[in-house]
Amino acid sequence: MSRKKTIKQSSTQKEYSFFQDVFDVVLQIPKGRATSYGAIAKYLGTKMSARMVGWAMNASHTSSLKIPAQRVVNRNGILTGKFHFATPTLMEELLVKDGLTIKNDTIVDFKNVFWDPVIELDL
DNA sequence: CAGCTGACTTTTC
DNA sequence: CGAAAAGCCAGCT
Numbered sequence: 001m002s003r004k005k006t007i008k009q010s011s012t013q014k015e016y017s018f019f020q021d022v023f024d025v026v027l028q029i030p031k032g033r034a035t036s037y038g039a040i041a042k043y044l045g046t047k048m049s050a051r052m053v054g055w056a057m058n059a060s061h062t063s064s065l066k067i068p069a070q071r072v073v074n075r076n077g078i079l080t081g082k083f084h085f086a087t088p089t090l091m092e093e094l095l096v097k098d099g100l101t102i103k104n105d106t107i108v109d110f111k112n113v114f115w116d117p118v119i120e121l122d123l
Numbered sequence: 124c125a126g127c128t129g130a131c132t133t134t135t136c
Numbered sequence: 137c138g139a140a141a142a143g144c145c146a147g148c149t
Contacts, residue, residue: 018146037131041144049144050131057130059147074131081130091130 018044022056023063025117029071032099033115034107036075043117057081070094077110 021044029035041048053072060067061084070091074080082091082105092102101108 041131047145049146051129051143052131052145052147054130055128055146060130069130072130079130084130 018048018052019056019059019063022053023060023065023067025121026057026060026067026069026072027065028117028121029068029115033113034071034073034077034095034100034110035115035117036073036077038075039114039116039118040072043122054081058084068094071098071115073107073110077107077114079105079107 022040025035025040025043037050037053040053041050044053057067057069057072060069069081070079070085072081079091079095079102082088085091092105095102095107100113107113
């Protein structure tokens with residue numbers, strides 16, 4: 001279903017940011033899976049760039065919602081944003097708890113656990 | 124309104 | 137393998 005537009009808040013919530021879309025997608029990432037910034041960007045639209053997704057994650061800690069940002073890595077499966085967590089090792093710890101294997105700041109067999117919103121949601 | 128910035132990606136050397 | 141540059145675009149100052 002096209003839940004892209006389901007994000008639309010009530011009239012009261014006039015402040016609508018594209019961050020909401022990113023958060024919504026990230027929150028739907030199943031446990032034990034991970035996706036890339038580019039995949040989310042592609043799902044949200046061609047006008048979206050990977051940097052916007054990463055930037056949205058930067059704002060995730062400001063959001064009241066709990067965003068599993070550890071499940072979002074770059075296209076190589078490298079934990080590029082780990083330094084933005086409370087501790088540089090927190091991101092890896094969270095992914096390990098999800099059942100993933102992290103080796104040298106990189107998700108082992110990333111392509112196997114890759115979760116593409118375009119395929120899992122839109123399709 | 125204009126310039127900066129950024130948790131990315133791809134190409135090139 | 138690594139460093140550098142260019143493209144990308146919305147939000148912030």
